[in-house]
Amino acid sequence: MKILAFAGATRAESWNKKLIKIAAAGATAAGAQVTLIDLRDFPMPLYDGDLEATNGIPENGKKLKALFLEHKGLLISSPEYNSSITGVLKNAIDWVSRSEPGEKPLAAYAGKVAGLVSASPGQLGGLRALVHLRSILGNIKVLVVPEQASVSKADQAFNPDGTLKDEKQRAQVEGVGKAVAALLAKLA
Ligand SMILES: Cc1cc2nc3c(=O)[nH]c(=O)nc-3n(C[C@H](O)[C@H](O)[C@H](O)COP(=O)(O)O)c2cc1C
Numbered sequence: 001m002k003i004l005a006f007a008g009a010t011r012a013e014s015w016n017k018k019l020i021k022i023a024a025a026g027a028t029a030a031g032a033q034v035t036l037i038d039l040r041d042f043p044m045p046l047y048d049g050d051l052e053a054t055n056g057i058p059e060n061g062k063k064l065k066a067l068f069l070e071h072k073g074l075l076i077s078s079p080e081y082n083s084s085i086t087g088v089l090k091n092a093i094d095w096v097s098r099s100e101p102g103e104k105p106l107a108a109y110a111g112k113v114a115g116l117v118s119a120s121p122g123q124l125g126g127l128r129a130l131v132h133l134r135s136i137l138g139n140i141k142v143l144v145v146p147e148q149a150s151v152s153k154a155d156q157a158f159n160p161d162g163t164l165k166d167e168k169q170r171a172q173v174e175g176v177g178k179a180v181a182a183l184l185a186k187l188a
Helices: 015-029 049-055 059-070 087-096 127-139 167-187
Strands: 002-007 033-036 073-078 113-119 143-151
Touching (some): 002 015, 002 167, 015 143, 015 167, 059 087, 073 167, 127 143, 143 167
Parallel strands (some): 002 073, 113 143
């Protein structure tokens, strides 16, 4: 039950970086082994077919894909940019989806289980980004659990230590991590 957890954000004070820790804690409490990573540690050029044809997948894309391959589950906390996911997240998804010689198509995604959460200072909490993310992942053969959580007014929702002020909301976010761990356990 290995789960890779990350936010679709890079900035240091990202609300989604705080939120992913809470979802990850839910998965850990349910018995999963969670690896929390920061996409800032995997800077990559924007996907470009010519670049790929010349140089292959960039080093950080390969490193990220290797991590995906080592984990059966994914937990993602996505910001919402202009009603969708961030360019950083989509670019990472795109590079990781590229096959290398001898690899099956979508090797890093097919058969994975994912859970989604989001946070935004806005009223919808990033919910519209999750609609897109669920669709993208479903189309690349990832099973996304129905449980999800969106934290609205994120700029007021967290305590200084990164915990959520609202207990019910904390349980809901942890519940997404738990749901991924529980489904992985059933599938094992
Ligand atoms: C280019 C851009 C577009 C944005 N569009 C939206 C949006 O459509 N909906 C929304 O709720 N917030 C939007 N925001 C505000 C983000 O939710 C806010 O910057 C948030 O803090 C980003 O997530 P993070 O804290 O994890 O970095 C946008 C921010 C940027 C920079």
